[in-house]
Structures are given as C-alpha cells and as structure tokens.
Amino acid sequence: xxxxxxxxxxxxxxxxxxxxxxxxxAAEQTRRSCGGRLLAVTAVSASLAxxxxxxxxxxxxxxxxxxxxxxxxxxxxxxxxxxxGNRCFHCKTELFRLSRTFGQHRGFKWIAYGYNAxxxxxxxxxxxxxxxxxxxxxxxxxxxxxxxxxxxxRANNLNLADKPASPCLxxxxxxxxxxxxxxLKDVEEVEKLLRSxxxxxxxxxxxENGDSRFLRLEVAPDEFSLATxxxxxxxxxxxxxxxxxxxxxxxxxxxxxxxx
Numbered sequence: 001x002x003x004x005x006x007x008x009x010x011x012x013x014x015x016x017x018x019x020x021x022x023x024x025x026a027a028e029q030t031r032r033s034c035g036g037r038l039l040a041v042t043a044v045s046a047s048l049a050x051x052x053x054x055x056x057x058x059x060x061x062x063x064x065x066x067x068x069x070x071x072x073x074x075x076x077x078x079x080x081x082x083x084x085g086n087r088c089f090h091c092k093t094e095l096f097r098l099s100r101t102f103g104q105h106r107g108f109k110w111i112a113y114g115y116n117a118x119x120x121x122x123x124x125x126x127x128x129x130x131x132x133x134x135x136x137x138x139x140x141x142x143x144x145x146x147x148x149x150x151x152x153x154r155a156n157n158l159n160l161a162d163k164p165a166s167p168c169l170x171x172x173x174x175x176x177x178x179x180x181x182x183x184l185k186d187v188e189e190v191e192k193l194l195r196s197x198x199x200x201x202x203x204x205x206x207x208e209n210g211d212s213r214f215l216r217l218e219v220a221p222d223e224f225s226l227a228t229x230x231x232x233x234x235x236x237x238x239x240x241x242x243x244x245x246x247x248x249x250x251x252x253x254x255x256x257x258x259x260x
Contacts, residue, residue: 215238
C-alpha cells in the first residue's frame, strides 16, 4: 500500500505518538528504497500538548522527513467543543481536511494515519472520518497490533518505542464537559508536574458537577507512591487553578477513562 501511495505523494498525519511514528518510519524506509514523495503533517491547536509537539518534531527531524506543523480549526466547531461521543470524529475530520488542502497545494494525493489492528476492538469515531475521507490505514491493512508495532520499533531502535499512549488533551475532559483552551491548559500543567516527578503512565481527568470542578488523577498502581509524594504540590497547583479537589483514582490508569 505504501509504495504506490508514495509514487503519487503521501502525507502521514503525524501526532508524535507510537503508531503514527512507526507509520512515518515505515513510509520513509519505503521511500528510500523505492522513491516517491513523503510529508509529515502535525495538526496544532490547544489540544496538542507541548511535549507531544516536541516529540513529533524530534522524531521527524531524526528521520530526515519533511515535516510541517499546520494550525487546525476544530475549536471553531461547536459540535467538537460540546465534547460528546463524536468529538474524535470532528477532530479527525478537521485533521484530514487541512491535510487534504495542503496536499492539493503541494501535489500529494494520499493521506495515511496510524489506525491499527488493535484499534478495531475500540469505539473509534475518528476512523469513520478516515473512511469518509478515503484516508489510508496501512498498519491496519497489515494486521499490525499495538504490541507488534512496539516490538518492531524496538527492533529498529526507534526512540518512541516505549512511549505511553498519548491521545490529545481534549480526551482528558470527561464526556460532556465543554472544551475550552483554558481547561486544556490546566490539564497540561498538572500532567507536566506529574511528569517532572518521574511518572510515566497517567492521565489527569477534568470533572465538572454544577459549580464544582475537580481533577481526578489516574496513575499506574506501581506509581502511586510517586504521586502521593507529590501530594502537596499537586493540591497547591490544582487549587491555584481553581479546582475544588485533586483526587487520586484508586482504580489506576486506564484508557478510555474520560468516558466513564
């Protein structure tokens, strides 16, 4: 799938996460052996954490792949901001729109993204947007699971192989909590503090209940002690940002925790 797509020009929608990083690497290996044209596009908005932007920049730079950051406009879409079960559909629709527009200007015919075989088990409204926009998913076509992808990245000494899953900041807001740039900035600040304390697997979930707002920290159970050692700093930061409580979820870190 990659070889004919590269011949006509391929854009990889590159978030800086594991799946799109491996896809970009595989596309670059194919381009080097078979020729073609390749471009990595990273959509930038308030939902992209600075650490993810930097990971994307460094990885593409290491590969030597042409890479651009393009401002996306999902925050002008009220359907996205209301944060219901179709948020990812609206986000991916905007990602593919801007990629398509840029590709038309530069003569790139195809767009690919990092959907893979493991994603088939999850509710993925963003994939519906990919299908509607004729976006390729080569990792899924090759039946590669998330574990396969990490193993292949390790085998090829790629530096994001063990990076934890890294969906956008909007996924941290509980379903139905209206998205605003300030809320996403708050989440990013608290996650930055957790990261500085040595934690690797975590999420900061933002809840609203009437006038009460609080932050629920999902942390891998083997990192609970690190989180509790930071209790005073976390409470001070959370309350300083205007949240009534900063809580530690004893169920631990789990994907999809924004939909509970």
